[in-house]
Amino acid sequence: MSLLEVDRINTLYGDSHVLFDLSLRVEEGEVVALLGRNGAGKTTTLRSIMGVLAPRSGQIRLDGKEIGGLPPSAIAGLGVQLVPEERAIFAGLTVEENLRVAALTAPNAWPLARIYRMFPRLEQRRKAAGRTLSGGEQQMLAIARALIRDARIILLDEPFEGLAPLIVRDLVEVARSLAADGRTMIVVEQNVAAALSFANRVYGLNNGHVVFEGTPADLAAAPHLMRDFLGVGL
Amino acid sequence: MPSWPALVSQAFNGLALGSLLALVSSGLTIILGTLGVLNFAHGALFAVGAYAAFVMLQYTSSFVLALVAGCGVMLLLGILLERLIVRLFYDRPDEDQILVTYGIGIVLVECLRAAFGGNAQRVAVPSWGRGATKLGFLIYPTYRLQLIAIIAMLLLGLYLVLYRTAMGLVVRAGIENPLMVGILGINIRRAFLVVFAIGVVAVGLAGMLYAPVVAVTPDMGANFMAQSFVVIVLGGLGSFSGAVVGGLIAGEIISLTSAFNSSYSDVMLYALMALLLVLRPQGLFGSEGRV
């Protein structure tokens, strides 16, 4: 039994049908990348898992138990944590307060020291208000909020978007070390190279369907596949 | 041109009135910022507080004890109102929330009228507040000075709750982004009850503290509520610091204007609100587009 099973979900955004019978699975300790053009349904998939959008039909199972339809706070309590695309840092709270809020309801919250060891930059900026952080610092904080909860599955929505290449390189290092530690993650990214550098398996999405499932090696061996669902057409 | 002592006296009045408004408005603004509900029962709750003091003082001669007991009453009332009625309206449009809280206000005022009659009641100034204090060239009622001090402490307490406790952290984060707070595993609806209760206790305390200054009638809160709307617009919707600063400014505007021409004092405040809404609707500390 996989840690997370998404079983033929159909999710609507308003009355727009975005996901069509979408299925995927994530094993414990695995990093799964969701690739596809925007509009393909990648963000909607993550939001469905987190309970922000309830699927109209289909099931989402964590450890075999159905979690579809539960509110986000309950799903977070079960160990799932979303790092949203817009990061959603609390602008008026300091870095440390952002972390403390995240840790409030986590039974096995990391000590702040451990977070600061991993992200020394955040320790330097611990008293700074969220709105004064740079893009890279905000992304670090957003990931740190998920980590401090000791989440079982971390859902990363476009973590490298809009960041300078050097920062992306640093964050990829962080992601790789988390993967090496055996942390389960689902990564949605348009930066294919970065995502494939630490993913174990890949799903390709197009227009709300899964059109590809395989390993990074499978993808590298068949570049036309990527052109199909990622690129700019034949 | 009024005399110097008259002006200074009014400045102190402004401080007293301003502190009251600050307390009333901070309750209103955290309810609005966190729950998204503009509480049209706020004025009625002010009156309930004043009557609570009136009732409690018939059982004890200690003003402080009466205050504490009164707070208990307001707390209970706040919990009941939120659980029974307000809770049903979080997902309903703004106008429905305004309407139901307005209805609650009517019911509360009429209950007061039925229980105590429409005639003014008097609440005695506590023994330690009687008389006047000499401040330089000015002789000023002692109780009003104590009022300012007590409210300052209460607002400090509220500040500590908001900025030094876990609950306050949740409230401040929730004012910004309730969805993200949920994603981080916090059931924000549970926080709503606490915030509403705090807001109700705050405005009730204001009523209790104001009771010795003025005649206690069921309708006494209506004008305060209207003024507190101006204050939260001035300070920025959802901003605690805005409510405090805005309240003090509003109190001074009303009092100082009345030193010059008492018939314009209230008018000035509403004219200020009109000006703000045209020029700077987010107020002093609010952010544009929050509401």
Place this chain on the structure above:
Amino acid sequence: MNAVRPRWLRACVSEFAVLATLVAAPVLLARIGFSVDLLTRVLNWGLIGLGFDILFGLTGLLSFGQAAFFGVGGFVAAYLLVSGTLASVWLALAAGTVAAGLCGVVVGWLAVRRIGIYFTMITLAFGQMAYFIENSPLSKYTGGENGLPGVPVPVLGLGPNAVRIGAGLPMYLLFATIFFVGYVLARRIVGSPVGAVLRAIRQNTGRVAMLGHNVAAYKLAAFVIAALYAGLAGGLLGSFQSYMPPDAFSLETSGQLVVQTIVGGAGTLIGPLVGAAVWLWLRDNLQLVPGLAALWKLVLGIAFIVLVIGLRRGICGEIIHALNERRNRAAANAAAARTAVIEAAGGVAAIAPARQAVDVTLPLPPAATGTCEIALEARSLSRYYGGLKAVDGVSFKVRRGAIHAVIGPNGAGKSTLFKMLLDEVSPSSGEVLLFGDRLTGAGVSRAAQRGIAKSNQLNQLFPNLSLRENLRVAALARCRGPLRLDLWRAADSLPEVERQVDAILALLDLAPRADTPVHILAYGEKRRLEIGMALATSPNVLLLDEPLAGMSPLERAATCGFIRDIARGRTIVIVEHDLDAIFGLAERITVLYEGRLLADGAPDEIRRNAAVQDAYLGGLHADEPA
């Protein structure tokens, strides 16, 4: 079912019913505790309520300050009479009404700039301000706390045979007549094009602005109408009581109006009248019951809370709703069934497979454009949010008549760019030119009037109106300009507008569904309507924001065909993620990447462009991971 009765008769059922009620009321209702004087007061509240219902029930603007206009009308009329300035009560009433209207213009201009609870707070503040002004600074004229006694009653006729309208039945007849006239006028306003726009504003204010209507002006019109009704009622109250009370200005009065409207039913025009009857009857009759004397308002308050919680439509509203449900149930079920069929079939059941070339010249002529060959031009457009550069120095040109696509990976800035093209969002720097004239700074409504319209990614429709009514709101903007106060004609009485709506319905293949409420339609139909709404403004430039979002493959193909049809004679700019569709459709493609222009050219050039491939694949060919 009603085909036998002539249309004008059907349309006047309400008016006849109200007239009959007004005639019968003093006789029938006297037995149950309604004295003639009480009925007169009820009518007075009903009169204010007519205007208030147009503001709140129709347009959705909740005002807690109507007492200000009630008081202004009353005190201006009373003062003119009591001071001897005017002898004719009729003139004084007119003067009071006009004065209230003028105040309405001033207060309304300030109030309608803000929405939601801001609006309500502003109206409350102004109501309070008026109360305090009456109480003190102007007490010389208003009598301050004492009010103005000695207001005379109106007189019918001239000279020695003039008849004073005395207390009791004559006064009731006066109020009833004025109320009836006010009701007929209000009905006409509600049924006019202005009423249609106001109703749409309540459901989706932003969309109304995007179609080209001057929303603030329409809201102000509703506000002034409410002020006029209130002012007239105020003046009448003074005559009725021979005394103008200061509490006419109070917050209590404004609140009573709101409660009565909710109890009776907002949006029904007669709701406030019914609510006033309930309120005043309870007040007068519960007083007589021993033990309950002081509790009438408590009872009312509890009833009000219960109504807001469970019976939000109020007495008349719930009755009318139940009647409509019964009458329309068959049609509604059929419509819902049809929707289910369409959705099951992949959304295209209604579109015939082989489409003939459709003539897309619309009945309403588009805005004049001059001879400029470049329909739309972006010049160094930039938009910054704090430190984030959403769009950074983008320039490109869209030729007249072309289908031009804007593509780019996530975060490229496409939606921000689109909003600037329409002036929905102001650029931080740079400008947009429409046929050579600067568009930036004009605002969405004026942009629509100049001939540029957008179809949104998320449907922006009026869900409770029918398809036809939705399109009519759009066409009314093209036909009547940003503001026209045609309050007396019927909304569907403009033949050019109706022809336009019919043409769009035919184009969208949605004619059989024309009278279905939009919220019942299938998703694909709503998407088509979304495009149709933009089209109904006869635009020269049509911006399509992800027109294929959420569509099945069959629907996509049909929509692409549709876009090709409407592109004839028009300039189209599309933002889309479905690149296969784009490459089949667009004549020219602009690629954005991280807020900057990456490439701009014909589809083949773009396909072969390595930089574009890189951008989409996230730099796969660039730094390979170690």
